[in-house]
Amino acid sequence: MASWDHWVEAALSRLASKKLLRSTRPISVPLPPSPRDPPEGLETFDGPRHWDRSSVEIEIEETTLREWLNELPSPGGEFIGEDEKVGGKLLLFSGNDYLGLSSHPAVRRAAAKAAQEVGMGPRGSALICGYTNYHRRLEASLADLKKKEDCLLCPTGFAANLAFLSALGSVSSLLAVGRKPSKDERIAIFSDALNHASIIDGIRLAEQRQEAEVFVYRHCDMSHLNALLSCCKMEKKIVITDSLFSMDGDFAPIRKLVELRKKHGFLLAIDDAHATLVCGENGGGVPEVHECENDVDICIGTLSKAAGCQGGFIACSSNKWKKLIQSRGRSFIFSTSIPVPIAAAAHAAVTVARKEKWRRIAIWSRVHDFYSLTQLNITSPIISLIIGTEEAALSASRHMLKSGFHVTAIRPPTVPPNSCRLRITLSAAHTSEDIRRLVAALSGWIQFPALEQNYQIASKM
Numbered sequence: 459m460a461s462w463d464h465w466v467e468a469a470l471s472r473l474a475s476k477k478l479l480r481s482t483r484p485i486s487v488p489l490p491p492s493p494r495d496p497p498e499g500l501e502t503f504d505g506p507r508h509w510d511r512s513s514v515e516i517e518i519e520e521t522t523l524r525e526w527l528n529e530l531p532s533p534g535g536e537f538i539g540e541d542e543k544v545g546g547k548l549l550l551f552s553g554n555d556y557l558g559l560s561s562h563p564a565v566r567r568a569a570a571k572a573a574q575e576v577g578m579g580p581r582g583s584a585l586i587c588g589y590t591n592y593h594r595r596l597e598a599s600l601a602d603l604k605k606k607e608d609c610l611l612c613p614t615g616f617a618a619n620l621a622f623l624s625a626l627g628s629v630s631s632l633l634a635v636g637r638k639p640s641k642d643e644r645i646a647i648f649s650d651a652l653n654h655a656s657i658i659d660g661i662r663l664a665e666q667r668q669e670a671e672v673f674v675y676r677h678c679d680m681s682h683l684n685a686l687l688s689c690c691k692m693e694k695k696i697v698i699t700d701s702l703f704s705m706d707g708d709f710a711p712i713r714k715l716v717e718l719r720k721k722h723g724f725l726l727a728i729d730d731a732h733a734t735l736v737c738g739e740n741g742g743g744v745p746e747v748h749e750c751e752n753d754v755d756i757c758i759g760t761l762s763k764a765a766g767c768q769g770g771f772i773a774c775s776s777n778k779w780k781k782l783i784q785s786r787g788r789s790f791i792f793s794t795s796i797p798v799p800i801a802a803a804a805h806a807a808v809t810v811a812r813k814e815k816w817r818r819i820a821i822w823s824r825v826h827d828f829y830s831l832t833q834l835n836i837t838s839p840i841i842s843l844i845i846g847t848e849e850a851a852l853s854a855s856r857h858m859l860k861s862g863f864h865v866t867a868i869r870p871p872t873v874p875p876n877s878c879r880l881r882i883t884l885s886a887a888h889t890s891e892d893i894r895r896l897v898a899a900l901s902g903w904i905q906f907p908a909l910e911q912n913y914q915i916a917s918k919m
């Protein structure tokens with residue numbers, strides 16, 4: 459990484475000489491006198507409580523349910539008849555609040571307290587007036603969680619990927635003083651074929667500005683990646699991948715990526731959006747599971763999933779990257795930073811998630827429950843049941859809705875045509891009984907290996 463250090467340093471000094479080096483301006487928010495003392499400290503619990511259910515139970519009116527059902531195009535055009543009984547409660551299996559933290563008292567209290575004290579600020583981008591101690595504290599806790607030198611908050615996870623990739627591209631422009639970078643001077647970006655849309659858009663931005671050349675490797679195919687890297691004569695290489703793929707629920711082969719990094723000397727950036735707080739003893743994500751935090755240079759994440767809040771972040775191996783991104787990351791610079799109550803709530807969520815380890819144990823037990831009942835080869839709380847055509851996936855989703863489950867059909871452009879699917883997400887707030895009922899409802903639609911096996915055993919008896 460010595461050469462990357464050198465290139466980033468050179469890019470920073472170019473920025474400084476052009477008076478374009480930016481830094482955030484922490485501000486303190488004056489506190490109005492409080493009518494009564496807020497509860498001391500941060501409250502944590504040793505197991506699920508009644509409020510946890512509110513993150514997976516939703517209620518909708520019968521008319522709304524009917525509207526939902528009728529909105530879905532169906533070949534038969536059928537709708538629920540007047541005499542059909544439809545419960546107004548649905549069990550949610552499509553959210554990303556993996557640990558159920560969005561309803562945690564400490565998270566809600568932190569948001570409410572900050573809103574009472576400060577209001578909804580921050581009224582500007584982080585470079586103008588939208589950067590407070592609340593933001594700084596959250597950045598520090600995320601840097602610590604990810605074992606990185608520093609961290610930069612962004613308005614969303616989507617914005618975080620855009621900011622990182624636009625800043626990355628700027629390295630080649632900044633170094634090619636006063637002209638477009640030649641092909642060899644550009645950044646060679648190697649990207650998994652199933653990376654998240656925000657990575658794709660960030661790459662497109664860099665490509666369009668003629669700052670990068672893009673090499674898309676087949677999904678998780680390390681031989682293909684190795685071959686592409688071996689053929690590439692460009693100097694500034696980076697590999698970027700989702701760590702846990704949002705639509706397929708499989709993991710990137712992180713150990714093999716680390717081996718390839720050693721061999722080819724590229725910069726390794728991962729989008730740990732779905733694994734942060736879900737994977738690893740402390741919730742540090744995929745790098746913590748594989749004890750390779752030091753081999754991952756940039757770890758991007760979001761606070762909108764397991765943290766149950768909102769906002770994105772970029773944890774960087776060195777503060778130089780943070781300086782570069784905050785000076786060149788367009789979606790960071792030109793967007794209002796997250797509101798103070800959200801920053802306060804997210805900080806509480808990260809703290810709670812680290813302390814309440816039972817939540818990680820619970821979600822992985824639900825993954826195991828689902829596996830035991832179906833024998834499907836699943837590896838994470840994201841379960842992708844590929845159905846095929848759009849019509850079939852919509853019918854399956856409608857069937858689940860009628861059975862009391864909110865499970866969405868995922869269609870193009872999110873996934874390729876004819877690989878439409880039901881995407882099921884599990885949460886620590888689900889119970890084993892929820893999973894049993896879910897599988898029973900799904901089995902009216904999908905043939906599971908375990909049920910097939912049971913059927914075969916039963917028919918032989």
Ligand SMILES: Cc1ncc(COP(=O)(O)O)c(C=O)c1O
Nearest residue numbers: 614615616654704731760762769
């Ligand atoms: C892998 C991945 N990265 C980034 C994002 C964007 O996160 P956010 O919702 O915070 O914009 C998502 C959200 O769907 C995602 O799945």
